[in-house]
Amino acid sequence: SGDGDDGEQTLTVLAAASLTETFTELAATFEDEHPGVEVELVFGSSTTLAEQAADGAPGRVLATADEVSMGVADDAGVLATAPEPFVGNTLTVVTPPDNPAGITSLDDLDAPGVDYVVCASTAPCGAAAEELLDSAGIEAPPASEEVDVKAVLARVVQGEADAGLVYRTDAVAAGDDVAEVAIPDADDVTTTYVVAPLSGAAGASADLAAEFVALVRSEEARAVFTRAGFGEVASP
């Protein structure tokens, strides 16, 4: 990280793990548009990254998968400008490709003998899942409350669970490894990804950070996000 003397510059971006593919693509775009600039991507859990940013970790941009985490960094006063939402994500039900339990709707999760998994309620995806299951009146408890959405997806891909509640982006990324069962009311429950430049950057680097944030919120980026299954930012 930091500025090179010979015009080589590095822009360090701290991003939620679920942004791995999209941000990698955007970083390439950004490097093309800014010759001599290298984007270094640091992925991790939103909470960890936000805490590290608050602790003064090297980095110019922070993108988290929820607003709560970003709040940690905001409270620490390390954000250069107010965080801005850039994409949203909605839940969907996925099953193994052969759908052994014959899941066709959210209600089928309540059937006896169905092992379904969700995120732990403390994770953003878990909170959303809980809300969704409550509103659908599902009583049967999940077989497991996974720590994050990737773990839920992995269960389904491996055939360890008959169904799982994941983000649409994960369903899209998994491709043929899972079958998706659409949920009509899913759009009611979304999570919002937010991004902000970090303070402590001076001069050209600060400009670059702002430009990267702009790129993330641009129409160009929207196409990348949509392809990956991200949705619109929910209007409050």
Added chain:
Amino acid sequence: MTGPRLGRAPAVLLVPAVVGVALLVVPLVTLVVATPWRTLPEHLGSQVVREALVITALSSLLTVVACVLLGTPLAWLLARVDFRGRRVVRALVLVPLVLPPVVAGVALVTALGRSGLIGQHLPFTLPYTTSGVVVAHTFVSLPFYVLAVEGALRTHGASYDVVAATLGADRWTAFRRVTLPLALPGVLAGSALAWARSLGEFGATITFAGNYPGTTQTMPSLIYVALNSDPTVARTLSLILLALSVGVLVLLRERWAVGR
């Protein structure tokens, strides 16, 4: 009685020892200092925490039992029996040490999961059950145990095994009555390692056995999940885990120290 006075511990040993202790203890102290203790009774009272504690205690205990039962013979085999391919077996046994826990969980799923290569033929399912937790913990802890005990067995050497053999003891008798008692400090050290490793394990557990309160949610899993939402709660829970385990260790080691 104190032993013979062999001289003062020299600075060249004391200083690094103290640095080592400091490195290990200081972060713990700061963690304790930086954590709000007021909420502790409230956490201890919560059902989720109590269930997680029970599962943690149970599974770590069973893990130690499994390690002792499986690992002691294995360590003996590696330390005492000459067989072809011993070197390779020894290296393979250590591999789970190197595996990041989550990958270890993935490996367990591919083998013993519901649709795993072996798991699909099993008459019972391991994932989502407390047995699965024990299997995951054993997979992760066994190499630690084996390595520590093998080191102790090698330190002692086989000379008393030979004496036992001249007295007519077959290998099992010699193992039971000579090898094992003589390597006891190593076995205890290995058990402590396995137990502690099991207490702190969550990566493989969550990936293989899942995370459901009351069946598979251990303290570390609970802590990890809590970290995602409220780091302070996570720290407080960690301290509960720590306090309990330190208590157990102090009690146990007291016993051992007397034993020797």
Added chain:
Amino acid sequence: MTGPRLGRAPAVLLVPAVVGVALLVVPLVTLVVATPWRTLPEHLGSQVVREALVITALSSLLTVVACVLLGTPLAWLLARVDFRGRRVVRALVLVPLVLPPVVAGVALVTALGRSGLIGQHLPFTLPYTTSGVVVAHTFVSLPFYVLAVEGALRTHGASYDVVAATLGADRWTAFRRVTLPLALPGVLAGSALAWARSLGEFGATITFAGNYPGTTQTMPSLIYVALNSDPTVARTLSLILLALSVGVLVLLRERWAVGR
């Protein structure tokens, strides 16, 4: 020359040993089978992977060095010197074993982080640097090392230390020329433990040192990130890590076996 023939290894030892090996090896085999190897050369060629491998190798090596330098005296102190509070120190030393790695990272941040209780007074910063990775690894691995070596030291007993003392050796000389050489198998076992633990570590590392490619991103951290995007890549990377470490272990253990 082979040693005396002490008899066949009995089933009561062989069976659990084989079960133990199977438990450890089968998941690895299924993991290897279930992983696409075609993409391996491509991964090995990528700069990110190469950087991560270098950092992993470097930090695990430095961790072993740190463990040997700090942990050996500490183990000696715990096994050989009677001092007040030894029991408590011993228990405290083991605590990081019990700490879930992420919490260990949190503890390190509270102590040595930029705004940590001690870190804020340090003239250098540890987090987000390769040194920070080594500190995190050492924090996590040291207890394993200490416990294994202490077990070996206790197994051997202090009788030769006493003999050395009658020959005029102060404790440092006795340690260097008698205690340590006699406990060598334990030291090697402990080193292997520490090394392996360091190789697989990522929870504390990511939390304390971050996950910066080229400075703090180790293979396990990279694998963790890859798990989030493409689990298959993560497995392939794990297998690279495994293959390399098994190779090193086979080579090293060959040496030891000859040594004794």
Added chain:
Amino acid sequence: MRVEVDLRGRVCADVSAAAGEVLVVIGPNGAGKSTLLRAIAGLEPGRVRVGDDDWTDREVPRRRVGYVFQDQSLFPHLSALDNVAFGPRARGRSRREADAAARGWLERFGIPDLAGRKPRELSGGQAQRVAIARALATDPDVLLLDEPFTGLDVSAQMALRNELGEHLRDFAGVTLLVTHDAIDAATLADRVLVLDEGRVAQVGHPAEVAAEPRTPHVARLVGLNLVPGGDELIAFPPDAVTVSLTEPEGSSRLRWRGPVATLAPHGDAVRLLVHAAPDLLADLTPAAAAELGLVPGREVWLSAKATAVSRYGARG
């Protein structure tokens, strides 16, 4: 029993013994005595036949030996009683039987009150008794006793030699007993086996070996001087040696010259060690020693009385 051992640089020997026989093995340090015993127990490679059984490929625990190791090798974690009871228990006796047998042995060796002690809480001689008890308690086919009376006080040596002698009278198996003490050979041996530099130098009845020693070591052990004389060996006792300060008269070839190495009291006499070629012992009265003014370093002439000398072939 027949043992063939061939370990370069340690021992290369072919030894036979009949059932019930006590073979006392003597020889200088490093002659290979312990190695021979170890080979019989299966701790070193070697061809071993016992009675009708071929032990060569038999595993150690299935060779029924009772072994007193030269370094005792008591199990440090077991009490004296448990050490002795270990063999019987390993060979299938019940705990009670084994304990009773072990207690009996400890009593026989005068240490019943030490039954509960760990080896490190025993004195050297007490531990040695436990080691002998442990070997005898196993009810073996072959007894291997490597310097069993080492470290015992005189009374205990005498008592244990008697105990052992009694035990061996009824013992149907073969016994090999290594010793550096001529009394053991004289009192316990049916035959004496002399090892020298790893090879069998002499085998024979104790009296034979004592009368016609073939190695300097045995000669010294039985207190004889031994000098080579062409194809023959010449042996004579120290009291058959005349010491003088000038060359003795006569043409006898049995005379030597050299400095006095040491003088030491020996019974009523003074025993001289003289560095001739080879070293020779001479006994003389204290009065004679004083008269000759003998001190270490003094050159003297020695001659042997021809009548006290025995000559015999160098090879049996």
Added chain:
Amino acid sequence: MRVEVDLRGRVCADVSAAAGEVLVVIGPNGAGKSTLLRAIAGLEPGRVRVGDDDWTDREVPRRRVGYVFQDQSLFPHLSALDNVAFGPRARGRSRREADAAARGWLERFGIPDLAGRKPRELSGGQAQRVAIARALATDPDVLLLDEPFTGLDVSAQMALRNELGEHLRDFAGVTLLVTHDAIDAATLADRVLVLDEGRVAQVGHPAEVAAEPRTPHVARLVGLNLVPGGDELIAFPPDAVTVSLTEPEGSSRLRWRGPVATLAPHGDAVRLLVHAAPDLLADLTPAAAAELGLVPGREVWLSAKATAVSRYGARG
């Protein structure tokens, strides 16, 4: 030097020795000999003064002792040479000096070619020589030799006794040598210290102790019979005992009755052990033994020739 040791059940003694003195410690197994030596080395608690220095609170490495342990305790991971060189190096000599000194000692003890061997590759007697060399090489203030000649063959015993005797002549410090062998006491001792059940039973010049033994153990060691006679002790040699099958005539109170325990050749005579109260030794000619039809178990009468008996106070 002065040592006060008080360890219940092991040894309770107060021992003094002058600089340059060789104190030979004898006593039955378990008398506390090794414990006394260990206390001087600082391995057991005890008050120790050496010359003007108080060693009581001095740490073990700072007590300049040379210790031959009863069980050798050679470092298993070091070669013979390194074992011997350990002391000099630990006391600050350079590696070259220490190695040269060690090599010198190994040569003196006849095992220069074994310098590179590990202890487990040495025979028992070879290891014992290394152990003695290791103790002497340290240039100590106090030499503690616990049965140093154990396991050595006769020639080596003789040679090492000479070597040691020579070394001790020039040695300014105190030497304590534990032994079960009367020859050691006779040839090396300035004074003999007799321990019995943890207490000092007798201290004196070797000849004194041999002439007027105060414990059965010493009597047996020097080959005398010892019987209590009220306030007195009565000692007489075995050849002063007359053996008969019927009660001897006369009114002498020096007669006893008991079964023959053992008969063994002893020099030209036959030595009898008779279980009287106490056990007594008697020497008689083989002819006499045959004539009396002596076999173990046979009841006999013993009487001592009054002229050969010496009487002395039970307390020095």
